[in-house]
Amino acid sequence: MKNDKSLLLNILAIAFLAVLAYFIYSVATSNDIGIKVTDNNVVENRVAYRYLNKNVLDENSKYEWGGKAEDSAANVVTSIVADYRLFDTSLEVIVLFITVMGFGLVIPKENIKIKESTELLYHWTPLLMTYMLLVGGYMFINGHISPGGGFPAGAIMSTAILVGVLAGKQTVSHTTLKKIEAIAGTLIFSIATLGFFLKGSFFINFLEGGNVGDLFSAGLIPILYTLVAFKVAAELSGIYFEFYEGGEEHDNV
Amino acid sequence: MMLLLATFLSFVMIATAIWVILTPSLLKAIIIFAIVSLVASVSFIFMQAPDVAITEASIGAGITTAIFILSYKRVSEKN
Numbered sequence: 233m234k235n236d237k238s239l240l241l242n243i244l245a246i247a248f249l250a251v252l253a254y255f256i257y258s259v260a261t262s263n264d265i266g267i268k269v270t271d272n273n274v275v276e277n278r279v280a281y282r283y284l285n286k287n288v289l290d291e292n293s294k295y296e297w298g299g300k301a302e303d304s305a306a307n308v309v310t311s312i313v314a315d316y317r318l319f320d321t322s323l324e325v326i327v328l329f330i331t332v333m334g335f336g337l338v339i340p341k342e343n344i345k346i347k348e349s350t351e352l353l354y355h356w357t358p359l360l361m362t363y364m365l366l367v368g369g370y371m372f373i374n375g376h377i378s379p380g381g382g383f384p385a386g387a388i389m390s391t392a393i394l395v396g397v398l399a400g401k402q403t404v405s406h407t408t409l410k411k412i413e414a415i416a417g418t419l420i421f422s423i424a425t426l427g428f429f430l431k432g433s434f435f436i437n438f439l440e441g442g443n444v445g446d447l448f449s450a451g452l453i454p455i456l457y458t459l460v461a462f463k464v465a466a467e468l469s470g471i472y473f474e475f476y477e478g479g480e481e482h483d484n485v
Numbered sequence: 486m487m488l489l490l491a492t493f494l495s496f497v498m499i500a501t502a503i504w505v506i507l508t509p510s511l512l513k514a515i516i517i518f519a520i521v522s523l524v525a526s527v528s529f530i531f532m533q534a535p536d537v538a539i540t541e542a543s544i545g546a547g548i549t550t551a552i553f554i555l556s557y558k559r560v561s562e563k564n
Contacts (some may be wrong), residue, residue: 309536339559371539379535387543394551468548475555 246336306449310376314453318435324383325463332467335474349399357399364392373463376450382457386464393469406473413466416459421458442453491531498524515553522546 313321368389371380396403427436438449448454501521508514521543529538 257564307536382534384540384543387540387548391543391547391551394548470551472555476561 258475273458294456300313306419307379310366310453310457310458313381314456315437318424318456321460322385324433325417325460325467327468328464330411332470332474335471339474342389353399354401354447356399357395360395361392363402364388364395366464368392368461373447373454375457378445381461383464385457385461387468389441389461389465390468390472393465394472397472402462404469406470408457409466409470409473413463416463416466420456420459420463423452423459427452487527487531494528495525511557512554515550515557518553519546519550522549523532558563 294338322355368385370384371388375385393403424435427438428434430436430438437451437453440454490523498521501517501524505514505517508561522541526538526541526546529535529541
């Protein structure tokens with residue numbers, strides 16, 4: 233019985249790998265936009281060419297208004313990270329998820345109570361947390377205009393939750409964090425799949441670009457950065473709860 | 486002047502990095518490691534890379550230090 237099941241699983245895995253291999257092969261050999269594995273493209277279609285000739289300020293530059301994401305994101309680094317290399321970012325988020333799962337395995341589950349924090353920290357924590365959440369929120373909303381982005385924004389927001397944990401305040405529960413993480417992760421990959429069905433490429437930026445420098449520009453990038461920031465914040469905050477809650481859902485301060 | 490400051494910061498970074506290795510106390514080493522990250526983030530700004538500087542300051546100096554100190558606390562409670 234057990235052998236039958238494992239045989240079926242093996243066949244399923246091989247079929248899945250075959251579909252994946254076919255997908256990678258078809259992407260690698262096509263001349264469309266998307267990731268390029270083989271070097272069968274003209275120079276003008278390459279990423280480096282577009283970036284070398286991009287100049288938002290000069291009207292005579294070879295920069296063209298094409299509605300593509302690199303035209304509308306003022307921050308070049310963002311449009312590289314969140315448009316051309318979104319696979320990197322999404323896989324980074326997955327690596328972080330696996331790391332947090334490893335933390336849950338390695339850290340022994342014991343009931344460790346949070347020590348009574350000092351008066352100063354306890355009373356100043358709401359102010360500090362508000363400031364940190366504001367900085368983090370600004371960073372992921374303006375990720376396509378100014379330096380920043382989803383990953384550091386999530387890190388800063390999780391630091392706010394760390395301060396709350398250290399002060400012994402009841403901020404968010406572990407289950408809420410897990411729900412936020414699950415919803416954000418599912419939405420990231422559903423948007424990616426939606427792009428595949430709408431424009432024929434995984435993780436493609438299918439929204440209208442808008443004006444360079446506006447808050448509502450760069451198409452999908454702000455939405456994806458918001459989701460990435462919430463996912464990273466929930467994952468990193470989960471680590472602190474892993475240290476402090478120790479299996480219990482609520483702690484008596 | 487900027488170049489002098491950047492050179493000075495890189496020397497500070499090297500010196501603190503050596504100090505991390507030579508310090509016998511683990512907790513002190515973690516705190517000095519945070520200083521290394523902080524100086525690194527400042528030097529990223531000198532290299533015109535504000536995105537990397539923000540990430541280095543938040544993750545290198547903030548979260549890594551917090552996780553290191555929490556694990557140090559947990560390990561020293563165990564022993």
